[in-house]
Amino acid sequence: MPELQRNFKVKFNDFMKAGDVSIQIQSILKAIGFDPDLIRRVSVCAYESEMNVVMHGGDGDVSLIVGPKDITVHVRDDGPGIENTEQAFQEGYSTATHEHREMGFGAGMGLPNIKKSADTVEVNSKKGKGTHLKISFNVE
Numbered sequence: 001m002p003e004l005q006r007n008f009k010v011k012f013n014d015f016m017k018a019g020d021v022s023i024q025i026q027s028i029l030k031a032i033g034f035d036p037d038l039i040r041r042v043s044v045c046a047y048e049s050e051m052n053v054v055m056h057g058g059d060g061d062v063s064l065i066v067g068p069k070d071i072t073v074h075v076r077d078d079g080p081g082i083e084n085t086e087q088a089f090q091e092g093y094s095t096a097t098h099e100h101r102e103m104g105f106g107a108g109m110g111l112p113n114i115k116k117s118a119d120t121v122e123v124n125s126k127k128g129k130g131t132h133l134k135i136s137f138n139v140e
């Protein structure tokens with residue numbers, strides 16, 4: 001049984017609300033009183049994956065699950081999926097559009113930063129089938 005579970009919706013292309021979910025996750029973890037560095041790592045991962053849903057994915061949702069020994073963030077979307085996930089995790093790889101780049105996105109660093117910041121990352125994605133990221137953090 002998780003100690004806490006919260007679910008949030010993310011809307012494709014909604015740049016007005018983009019980032020709100022990760023801010024909410026950050027404040028929930030702060031209220032619980034987790035270590036600031038752990039909160040920072042979870043927030044980075046939540047933010048980068050939320051932005052990827054908004055920019056590259058489709059409508060989706062984020063679940064935060066706080067257990068006794070770990071924090072898990074599930075990020076799902078019903079978008080086009082990722083054809084080559086190995087390539088997507090490489091630094092600098094990006095299919096961001098001109099508009100995304102004008103807003104300051106598209107360095108191709110989101111997924112690599114998620115990988116660096118989390119303890120484990122599992123990605124499940126197929127072309128045309130949407131994307132599911134499971135991002136976990138150990139809590140000592």
Ligand SMILES: Nc1ncnc2c1ncn2[C@@H]1O[C@H](COP(=O)(O)OP(=O)(O)OP(=O)(O)O)[C@@H](O)[C@H]1O
Binds near residue numbers: 080
């Ligand atoms: N949810 C997703 N659905 C479909 N494709 C995705 C998704 N997330 C990532 N990708 C693909 O993986 C690529 C790399 O993602 P990554 O987050 O590393 O970089 P970026 O979003 O392009 O740029 P940055 O995150 O640095 O602003 C994206 O450009 C996109 O092609």
Ligand SMILES: [Mg+2]
Binds near residue numbers: 052110
């Ligand atoms: Mg990104």
